[in-house]
Amino acid sequence: EADAAGFSDLSDSELLQAEEPREAEEPRSARGPDGAGKRKRAQRPLDRCALRYLCVTGLAGQSWCEQQMVFGMEQPRPLAPETAALLDTGKSIHLARELEVHDLVKIPTTSREDCWAIKILNLLSVIPVLQAGGHVRELPVFGVIEGVFVSGIIDELCYNTKGELELNELKTRSRPFMPGKAQRKKDHFQVSLYKYIFDTMVQGQLKPDVFTNHIHLRPEQLLGCQLRKHAQKIGFMITSFGDLLELMHLNLMFSDIPGIDCLKIEYSHQESSVPLGTEVVPYEEATVKEKAQYYLAYWKGQREVRGVDIEEAWKCQSCGYSEICNWRKKRAEGLEKRNEPKKSK
Numbered sequence: 001e002a003d004a005a006g007f008s009d010l011s012d013s014e015l016l017q018a019e020e021p022r023e024a025e026e027p028r029s030a031r032g033p034d035g036a037g038k039r040k041r042a043q044r045p046l047d048r049c050a051l052r053y054l055c056v057t058g059l060a061g062q063s064w065c066e067q068q069m070v071f072g073m074e075q076p077r078p079l080a081p082e083t084a085a086l087l088d089t090g091k092s093i094h095l096a097r098e099l100e101v102h103d104l105v106k107i108p109t110t111s112r113e114d115c116w117a118i119k120i121l122n123l124l125s126v127i128p129v130l131q132a133g134g135h136v137r138e139l140p141v142f143g144v145i146e147g148v149f150v151s152g153i154i155d156e157l158c159y160n161t162k163g164e165l166e167l168n169e170l171k172t173r174s175r176p177f178m179p180g181k182a183q184r185k186k187d188h189f190q191v192s193l194y195k196y197i198f199d200t201m202v203q204g205q206l207k208p209d210v211f212t213n214h215i216h217l218r219p220e221q222l223l224g225c226q227l228r229k230h231a232q233k234i235g236f237m238i239t240s241f242g243d244l245l246e247l248m249h250l251n252l253m254f255s256d257i258p259g260i261d262c263l264k265i266e267y268s269h270q271e272s273s274v275p276l277g278t279e280v281v282p283y284e285e286a287t288v289k290e291k292a293q294y295y296l297a298y299w300k301g302q303r304e305v306r307g308v309d310i311e312e313a314w315k316c317q318s319c320g321y322s323e324i325c326n327w328r329k330k331r332a333e334g335l336e337k338r339n340e341p342k343k344s345k
């Protein structure tokens, strides 16, 4: 079977993992003595939250409720124990699937460039597997959309029986049935964004200066000793972060890997592992771009944050921020006013 061949191709491969994962963003307190002044001047939510990039899952979260996603970034709260347990189990299931196709190697990191180099090396290491028609998991993707750097991780890519490149996203659920329309809409947008970014990458559009201009990484930074050794082991002679960026650009540009042909989401019940169903997601590039443009407009300070529309007010019932949410309050006040009996003249 084609898939089985893919598995065996990869059984000896390794994916790197930062030993002590470092937050990619510089801490707010590290902005120097005039940090407070800079914060005051910073108007764009991206600057206010000290973000140099956004994640695909975050943008998809905006399609559920933008205000909730923003609260989550600005005022993160500990998860409810049952939610945390669900997420932990979900992570373990993903990890188990990942370990089926490669081993994880812990690499110590000493700079932000080392952390990003790990992601880029992981991307470089799967290119030959895809070129050989193999099967990969946990593939990092990066790109710039509407002037904002966006990063994500594709669950799985493989070639189907028609020879098409197929993306598979696994979603585990606490409840033993398929999600509703709103959840599916969010998931569809997530996988569509993965395709959009992946396709631009394999078309050679991910240029080295994207990493220096958008996330302010230093091309001249020397990479850590163990990282360089591992890169050499998989065939890349690199010294600095800039060397790696050049290699990434050339490898992607001349890879001949096709764009993604088919998007699938597999839902399964977390407790029993029973598959609940698989959705084939239609892809419309114009719609994906339009949505991304709308969501990114908030981060670029071009419009105010929005909560859910009245038809989706049911989402507020299970929202951890409902008691501080002005959007919800204003909507309730507006409804009350509309329902007030009209005074007789």
Ligand code: SF4
Binding pocket: 065, 066, 067, 068, 069, 071, 307, 308, 315, 316, 319, 320, 321, 322, 323, 325, 327, 328
């Ligand atoms: Fe969004 Fe409703 Fe939560 Fe406000 S209360 S953040 S509108 S889900």
